[in-house]
Structure formats: structure tokens, C-alpha cells
Amino acid sequence: MTLHFSQPEFERRQEKTRAAMAERGLDALLIFAQESMYWLTGYDTFGFCFFQCLVLTSDGRLTLLTRAADQRQAELTSNLTDIRIWADRGEATPVLQLKEILFDLDLLGSRLGVEFDTHGLTAANGRQLDEHLQTFGEMEDASNMIPALRLIKSVAEIAFIRDAARLADAAWDAGLAEIAPGANEAKVLAAMQGAVFEGGGDYPGNSFILGSGENALLCRYATGRRHLSDVDQVTLEFAGVYRHYHVAMMRTVPVGTASARHLELFEACREALDAVEEAMRPGQTFGDVFDAHAAEMDSRGLHPHRLNACGYSLGARFAPSWMDWPMFYRGNKVEIQPHMTLFAHMILMDSETGTAMTLGQTYLTTEAAPESLSKASLDLAVR
Numbered sequence: 001m002t003l004h005f006s007q008p009e010f011e012r013r014q015e016k017t018r019a020a021m022a023e024r025g026l027d028a029l030l031i032f033a034q035e036s037m038y039w040l041t042g043y044d045t046f047g048f049c050f051f052q053c054l055v056l057t058s059d060g061r062l063t064l065l066t067r068a069a070d071q072r073q074a075e076l077t078s079n080l081t082d083i084r085i086w087a088d089r090g091e092a093t094p095v096l097q098l099k100e101i102l103f104d105l106d107l108l109g110s111r112l113g114v115e116f117d118t119h120g121l122t123a124a125n126g127r128q129l130d131e132h133l134q135t136f137g138e139m140e141d142a143s144n145m146i147p148a149l150r151l152i153k154s155v156a157e158i159a160f161i162r163d164a165a166r167l168a169d170a171a172w173d174a175g176l177a178e179i180a181p182g183a184n185e186a187k188v189l190a191a192m193q194g195a196v197f198e199g200g201g202d203y204p205g206n207s208f209i210l211g212s213g214e215n216a217l218l219c220r221y222a223t224g225r226r227h228l229s230d231v232d233q234v235t236l237e238f239a240g241v242y243r244h245y246h247v248a249m250m251r252t253v254p255v256g257t258a259s260a261r262h263l264e265l266f267e268a269c270r271e272a273l274d275a276v277e278e279a280m281r282p283g284q285t286f287g288d289v290f291d292a293h294a295a296e297m298d299s300r301g302l303h304p305h306r307l308n309a310c311g312y313s314l315g316a317r318f319a320p321s322w323m324d325w326p327m328f329y330r331g332n333k334v335e336i337q338p339h340m341t342l343f344a345h346m347i348l349m350d351s352e353t354g355t356a357m358t359l360g361q362t363y364l365t366t367e368a369a370p371e372s373l374s375k376a377s378l379d380l381a382v383r
Contacts, residue, residue, distance in 0.1 A: 113142030167240030205322030250360030
């Protein structure tokens, strides 16, 4: 087996999950999120694009239902021993096979928690789940149960996160070295992703973002490559990834020269990030962190150019996104606690002047001020 955590570590996680289940009176948890499966058992696959379900009972039994293509994946990457296979055939649905497993586990008439809010359970499969299990037992949404437990990182997880931070810094250094007038975006991207792989890292949960010119105002990956102009701008959002744990960074790099608007927006981003750091302490909430960001931006008249969120939790995540729960947005009452890994991004996109500016990094929360996981300078880099 290729297990990245010790058996006692997995056992502690499973015990915490069962305790959370007991608080809600759940007899079993139907787990569809790949992140939950990885955290509980080590199971590592992108096979969640098909139907699969991990059943955890209140007495600690674990049963995985998956496809034949993932049988050996489960055997070699997890500590699971009860692995059931559903067959691709005709109009058969794996939900009926899941129902049979629940019968085998003597769960008829039980209270079942279900991870509905995940990319691992499509709407179509969710409808089948409702149809076939509605008379089997009482189902309730337990989507946030394991994400809430994963939010606080263990010592072993923090060690992997520090490796991810090292890789994020390496990616930044490699990309910055390639950025210059006339540079090919493709070489910048290749250097950054290559640095992560060469350092022993993994694919990110979503594509690295690299946009120049007017595309520097995008907050998502878009296909197509260009060469940088003599005077240009490049926005980069990327992550170091180690054992699926992410540490993200975000920067906008003026090329050739930084305009007066670049400098103005950078000052706002830098001051807003300072305000966010001050708010990112125990006793504050995720909403308080957002408010600190918004107050700084809005005091400068930049409300039309900022976003309605300014970051989120990070951890072990799978495609299509490295974003984890919860986010920094107005009114979010989740409290900051020590040992969270939180990515704060200050993003200003001025479409009127075509100017982009971003600044973001990942922090480890402590009993007091948060620790920046990156060693990279926050100064504006101009190439």
C-alpha cells in the first residue's frame, strides 16, 4: 500500500467523524467527496468522475463501492479491505448495488447522512439516490461534516503543507525568471508547473491561471498562448501541491514598466492584505476577514473593481478546484481557529483602464498572528 499517513492518524480521523455522526444521530455516512475518502482512508483516484460511494457506519465499518478500474487503486492507495465492484452493464444502476450493500450492513430504516454537495455525486445520480433510498431510511444532508473536520490540520498534514509551500515558491521563482518583453506564455507556464513536478509535487486541483494583456483581468484559466509585448501585464494564480495539499499564491507582474494605475492598485492590495492578516486571528470570523479587505478597498473608491470574496481554506483537494470550504465573504460566521491553512487573495480588475493587480498568499493560522507559508517577497515585481 502507498499510504501517506500512519494508521493511527487515519484512526483519529475516523473517530472524529464517528463522533460528529453521533452528535447528529446518524447510523451511517454515505461519502461521495473524493477529498473525504482520501482524508479518511488514503484512497487516491480521479475515478470519482464515475459513481462511487464510501459507506462509514457508526460502529466504524468502511465499505467502498467503485468500478473495476479503481479496485487496484483502492487496494494500493488506501487501508480499505471491504471493496465492492459495480459492473458497467445495460441499464443497471450502481445505486441499486449500493442499496444492497446497505442491506448487508443492516442499515434498513437507519438515519443516513449523505454528502450531496460534491463533484463526486452528479445531479443525475443524486436523483437516483433519492428515488431508490427514499423508503430505505431517513436521509439528510451531511455535506459539511467532513469538510469542517478537515479544516483544522494535523501535525502530519502541516508537514505536507510546508512542502507544498516550498513548491509554490519554486514555481514563482521559475515563472518570474521567464517573464520579460517578448516572452512566450507557454514557457512561463511550463517553467512553473515543471518546478512543482521536479520538486516531487502533484497536479493541482485546477489549472494554473496565467493571463497577459487584457487576459490579465481574468480570474480563470483560458486556453491560448501569446508572446508578451514590450509593455504588458501578467496575472498568475498557482499552487504548490504535495500529496494533494495545496498552497496557493497570486501575483500580477507589470512588464516593461508599471503604470501609475498599477502602482495605485498595488498599494491598495498591499494595504488590504495587511488588514486581512490582522483580522485572520482566533476570535474573528471568515466574514470579519472579508470585511477588513473590503473596507480597505472601498475606502479608496475601488468597490467596482474588487470581488465579493477574498479567499478560502486550502487542503487536500481534487479536480475540478483546489478551493476548499469555507470562503472569506461577507457575513460568513465560521470562526478562525489555529492550524487552518487559508489563502487570501487581493484582486482588483479595472476594466475601464484595462489594468489588473493581484496579490495573494497562503497562511497557517496560529494562536495569534497568522504565519505566511511563502518565503517570497510581497513587493511588486516588474520585469
